[in-house]
Amino acid sequence: MSVYTPLNLEEVQPFALAYGLNVIALVPIQGGIQNTNYFIICDDQTQYVLTVFENETEQSAGELIPALQCLAQHGVPVATPLIHSGRAIHYLVGKPAQIAPRVWGSHPETTTAAQVTAIATAQAQLHVALQDFPLTRSHSRGHAYWTDIGHFLKKEEMQAEDAELFDQVYQIFAAYQARYPNRPSGWIHSDLFRDNTLFEGDQLQGILDFFELNFDEFLFDIAITINDFCTQYPQVTLDQQRVAAYLSAYQAIRPLTTDEHACLNMYLAIVACRFWLLRLNVARLNRLNGRGGADVFQKDPNEMRAMLKQRLTHVVSI
Numbered sequence: 001m002s003v004y005t006p007l008n009l010e011e012v013q014p015f016a017l018a019y020g021l022n023v024i025a026l027v028p029i030q031g032g033i034q035n036t037n038y039f040i041i042c043d044d045q046t047q048y049v050l051t052v053f054e055n056e057t058e059q060s061a062g063e064l065i066p067a068l069q070c071l072a073q074h075g076v077p078v079a080t081p082l083i084h085s086g087r088a089i090h091y092l093v094g095k096p097a098q099i100a101p102r103v104w105g106s107h108p109e110t111t112t113a114a115q116v117t118a119i120a121t122a123q124a125q126l127h128v129a130l131q132d133f134p135l136t137r138s139h140s141r142g143h144a145y146w147t148d149i150g151h152f153l154k155k156e157e158m159q160a161e162d163a164e165l166f167d168q169v170y171q172i173f174a175a176y177q178a179r180y181p182n183r184p185s186g187w188i189h190s191d192l193f194r195d196n197t198l199f200e201g202d203q204l205q206g207i208l209d210f211f212e213l214n215f216d217e218f219l220f221d222i223a224i225t226i227n228d229f230c231t232q233y234p235q236v237t238l239d240q241q242r243v244a245a246y247l248s249a250y251q252a253i254r255p256l257t258t259d260e261h262a263c264l265n266m267y268l269a270i271v272a273c274r275f276w277l278l279r280l281n282v283a284r285l286n287r288l289n290g291r292g293g294a295d296v297f298q299k300d301p302n303e304m305r306a307m308l309k310q311r312l313t314h315v316v317s318i
Contacts, residue, residue: 003028004291005036005052005093012050015092016040019082019099021048034211039102047102049079050092056211058096060138062089064210067135067187074129076122077206079103103206105198111229114202116242117249119229122204123192124253127218130187135215141190142216146274153280162305169273169308175318176266180259188221190214193228219260222250223267224275227307236307238268269311276304 009026016023022043029037029049036052053061065088068080079100081088089096108115147170154163177183189196190212198206230242247256256264279301285291 003036004054019084048099049102051098053096058089061096076125103198105200105205107195113245116229116245118204120246120249124250141214150277173270176263180262182257182259183217185217188216192225219267223271236310265314272304272308272311
């Protein structure tokens with residue numbers, strides 16, 4: 001979504017032609033932090049999204065295709081990549097790349113209760129559809145991964161106050177995990193923020209960017225989405241009416257366990273911590289790789305740090 005790999009028409013046209021597309025224009029997409037994305041406009045005025053994977057192999061990028069096809073079959077609004085020569089992932093400027101239909105709509109800047117209900121319904125459908133899906137991923141970015149990233153950042157990047165905050169949230173989180181073990185797992189989106197959704201009015205048109213799809217606790221995914229869809233930035237407090245709307249819609253499809261209910265406030269804090277760590281790490285990697293400028297979008301780590309501290313005020317130590 002940020003443009004790490006600049007492309008021109010002469011590079012893209014032969015790549016797209018293999019999919020049967022005659023491309024006449026490229027439009028860079030900004031707003032994310034993982035991959036390079038362009039809208040491509042064809043001579044018949046149809047539009048698609050070209051993604052160049054910056055940190056994935058052909059194998060790991062291609063692993064997602066069957067899962068997306070499964071979700072589409074279950075009515076979850078996703079864009080399944082185009083296929084040619086029997087596969088979706090091919091190489092462009094030496095990197096794995098794909099083309100998928102463009103989904104029209106916009107990211108909600110502020111959310112309505114109806115939008116919260118729509119995303120909760122789709123997320124529950126996603127969890128149910130993929131719970132037993134036979135998928136293997138080349139990488140895992142679950143709790144252990146983020147714990148390791150946090151310990152690295154604590155050692156190399158954090159000031160004493162931040163290191164203390166990191167230790168605090170992980171200690172409380174470990175206590176909750178031990179006390180409330182009935183927390184089901186399955187395949188989760190892991191990044192279902194507003195900027196990975198497209199709406200037309202209150203109608204959800206599409207869920208985007210499945211590259212963090214991970215086998216993990218459903219509660220992580222739920223907390224990620226509640227934190228974003230039920231917060232009206234720049235404030236970091238939750239709108240409790242939207243939280244109630246989310247939980248009502250989600251549980252109409254997959255009821256939470258008693259232990260999930262008991263842990264929800266703690267998970268709202270730990271996922272805020274996770275995205276604080278993510279943003280710190282992206283800033284570190286961009287700095288090390290000399291990546292910057294107008295085409296590289298970088299989200300503010302302090303926003304998630306403030307959310308983490310606010311969420312902790314609603315967590316009872318056990």
